[in-house]
Amino acid sequence: MQSRLSICLYISNHHIAQDLTSILSNKSYSIQLVYSSQELLDLVNSHDVQIDCLVIFRDTTVSPLFNQLYEQGTLLPVVIIEPELDSEVLLEKVGTLTCLYHSAEVRQLVTTLDDIDKSLELAIAQFLRLGPSCSLVKSPVSLPEALVPDKQLSFLLLQQRRLAEKLKERLGYLGVFYKRNPKHFFRNISKIQQEELIKHLTEEYRKIILNYFSNETEINQFIDQFVNKAFFADIAISKILEIHMELIDEFSQQLKIEGRSDEILLDYRLTIIDILAHLGEMYRRSVPRENLYV
CATH class of the missing domain: 3.40.50.2300 (Response regulator)
Structure with missing residues (x-):
């Protein structure tokens, strides 16, 4: 079976x-x-x-x-x-x-x-x-x-998802994968760790922006990795928006230095919408079923 x-x-x-x-x-x-x-x-x-x-x-x-x-x-x-x-x-x-x-x-x-x-x-x-x-x-x-x-x-997340689905089918487990450990939340780690985490997420988000409209099939993997890290660290939506705006501002300044229009950056509103949609779905699935109708 x-x-x-x-x-x-x-x-x-x-x-x-x-x-x-x-x-x-x-x-x-x-x-x-x-x-x-x-x-x-x-x-x-x-x-x-x-x-x-x-x-x-x-x-x-x-x-x-x-x-x-x-x-x-x-x-x-x-x-x-x-x-x-x-x-x-x-x-x-x-x-x-x-x-x-x-x-x-x-x-x-x-x-x-x-x-x-x-x-x-x-x-x-x-x-x-x-x-x-x-x-x-x-x-x-x-x-x-x-x-x-x-x-x-990537292997850890893939293995957890596959195993959770098998257990859900066999034993009726639901949402086990999405249970998080509060000691790893952003607000509960040290200041140095917070700075390193934001720095890493910023670089991850930069990679997403640079590849978002390309034909690279890895973009979905980049988004999944970013969202999973943000989810497990319980990063606030406002912090993700802040990362997005700071990078867009950085790209805008660079385009102006090069004498180019920054109107193209408006298209990258789709990027933040995509990220937040993925993150929202993870939060939805993390809520126990009995609480969905409260």
Whole structure:
């Protein structure tokens, strides 16, 4: 069935792999078992296979594997099975563990595999709530959401949307993807982060204006990226209008210096209308259905 969740198991321990396969085979999942990190990378990069959640046994190959996935911009829900020798340590330090892949990962004790389905649900739920900046576990500094590399952000948003649609069909989830974390809101981040965010959004908007009337098919992607960053940071509409007006004024001054008319800039009212329409749609979808008729 199209709505069945696809679970990929990369378990180097044969007995654990057998146990997990046996447990999950009784659930409504589609199971794929791989035996090497390269096989997993090939599967992840295949256009014929879509993985909804990874289940990985932590061994010496895990860190290099996560590095490769991270560097190519691939983010997926993941449950990391902890070796039995580390179980007691994990129980003591579960609240202070360092992320191996991203901040929505879930750790599972090898001694509690019977609860793997709960960990899968938690991993997927946390991934759907993952704000773009939360994926940056290897960055030397804490960056605001808008500063995530575009390739990684695009994959994250695409994967979240696809997974949310599958869950909506299978489990009746609605609007999970659009739940935001207030600690990443513009008003709640530091002054330095606010300045960096506005600077980045301004450059993103400049790119949209310069390409808006071209035949480039990437313009929709540029708009989606800008709107998603603004949405997750809860940027005020007035701030987006301010970015638009400042850029239009900058372009107007440049045209005057070049002795050219700036009347062409009137056409770019369509740009801000397009942006605000997209943003308004995201806000509409983020409102719980029961509140739409209040």
